[in-house]
Amino acid sequence: MHYAPGKDACPLPYSPFKACTVPRPIGWISTVSSTGIANLAPYSQWQNLTFDPPMVMFAANQYSDGRRKHTVINAEETGWFVWNMCTFDLKDAMNITAMEWPDGVDEFEKAGITKAACIDAPGPRVAESPAHFECRYLSTHRLRGNSGHGWVDVVYGQVERIHVKDEVLTPEGKLNYPLIQPLARVGYYDYTVVRDSFTMPIPGADGSASAGLEGKA
DSSP states (O other), X not given: OOOOTTTSOOSSSSOSHHHHSOOEEOEEEEEEOTTSOEEEEEESSEEEEEETTEEEEEEEEOOTTSOOOHHHHHHHHHSEEEEEXXXXXXXXXXXXXXXXXXXXXOHHHHHTOOEEXXXXXXXXXXXXXXXEEXXXXXXXXXXXXXXXXXXXXXXXXXXXXXXXXXGGBOTTSSBOHHHHOBEEEOSTTOEEEOOOOOOOOOXXXXXXXXXXXXXXX
């Protein structure tokens, strides 16, 4: 099976594009508007870019009528956004924040999520989340789409502060993934959970290279 997106009709009942790039971390982004309204929304196009300094990005498709997402506008206007780690226990709350809420709605309240104050960012973070990045907004790269929904804002930020709850760490000081159960998006309406992991050092890597690849501080 093969086809050219945008030229050929998809031979499957559902597009395999998103379903092939898996799993994708949940970019559960909290912001605040210039008028003080908190916003919380999940993005499955989220990733870290580099580590010195730590930088991240998320991609937000606009609405079919041309409106841009509140998250993007808030980040641009205030200069900040916050990433909140989403877990299996928080999946239902995350799904509520994925709904298309109108202007002026506080998704924290709709999802029954507790706000925790940030140190640098003006907006709140999800108190129930085990880890957070307070991100200073850097820039937006706007890419043209073939339809209203196809247009996308790629937002870049620099991580200025990292929060991790003590109780989700192993005795060695690493994240305890089976305990946290981070949530990730796969295809369609399907998600997956990290409950198992294995260690596999890169052959030949030693010294500072090995330490860097493992993330040693």
